[in-house]
Amino acid sequence: MNCHFPWSSELWEAENPISFSKIVTAHSAERPLPLLREVATQLLEAPEDVKPITWGLSLSAEHLLILIYALNSLAFQTRAGLLRYPSFERIRQAADSWKRLWDCFIGQLDKEQFLHLGYPKHAEELWWLLTATLDITTSHDANFAYLDSTATDELGNLNDFIQWCYRNAS
Numbered sequence: 765m766n767c768h769f770p771w772s773s774e775l776w777e778a779e780n781p782i783s784f785s786k787i788v789t790a791h792s793a794e795r796p797l798p799l800l801r802e803v804a805t806q807l808l809e810a811p812e813d814v815k816p817i818t819w820g821l822s823l824s825a826e827h828l829l830i831l832i833y834a835l836n837s838l839a840f841q842t843r844a845g846l847l848r849y850p851s852f853e854r855i856r857q858a859a860d861s862w863k864r865l866w867d868c869f870i871g872q873l874d875k876e877q878f879l880h881l882g883y884p885k886h887a888e889e890l891w892w893l894l895t896a897t898l899d900i901t902t903s904h905d906a907n908f909a910y911l912d913s914t915a916t917d918e919l920g921n922l923n924d925f926i927q928w929c930y931r932n933a934s
Contacts, residue, residue, distance in 0.1 A: 797822055804834050807858035808850050825884035828866055832890045835859055839894055843901055844913040856898045863891055896929045 778784035797803065823831075835858055842849040850858075866888055870878065878885060901911060909918065910925035 797827070800830065800834060803831060804838070804858070807831070807835070807861045808838075808854050810857075810861055823865060823869065825869065825881050825887065828862070828869060829884040829887040829890075832859075832862055832866075832887050832894065835862060836890060836894050839897060843897075843911065852898050852902050856895065859891060859894050859898070863888075866891065893926070896925075900929070 774787055778787055798806070835855060838849055839852070839855050842852060842855060870888075873881075897911065900908070908925045908928070909921040
């Protein structure tokens with residue numbers, strides 16, 4: 765996680781060199797984002813009652829997608845117990861902060877813009893999976909193959925877990 769966030773996707777979608785130059789100039793004038801590691805750390809360390817972090821306004825849908833993947837990775841590492849990682853409560857707090865940033869970002873888009881987000885529009889679903897995983901890991905005796913400490917690509921286990929969460933949603 766010791767890398768910079770990528771440039772906004774609009775840069776890669778520029779129609780010609782002139783529009784590319786305008787986008788680069790506009791982004792160069794913005795305050796640069798911290799490293800992914802610093803952003804994740806700030807989310808993990810920010811108190812619950814703090815409003816979204818100031819650089820949050822500079823994040824794109826792609827950045828938020830990368831960040832929720834990073835939080836999911838931390839949650840897995842914590843569940844697996846391989847190394848010393850943040851507590852589930854701290855990760856949950858970071859996930860809640862991420863959700864506030866996401867809601868702020870999505871609130872600025874109209875329906876057409878949202879539909880054109882592509883894969884990043886599913887970041888909220890990854891947030892839901894993360895929070896469901898954290899909730900069940902810390903408060904239920906349910907035994908799910910998906911929550912085992914071993915990493916697998918078994919989509920059936922993921923589907924079973926999601927179906928159980930859906931049936932037991934309050």
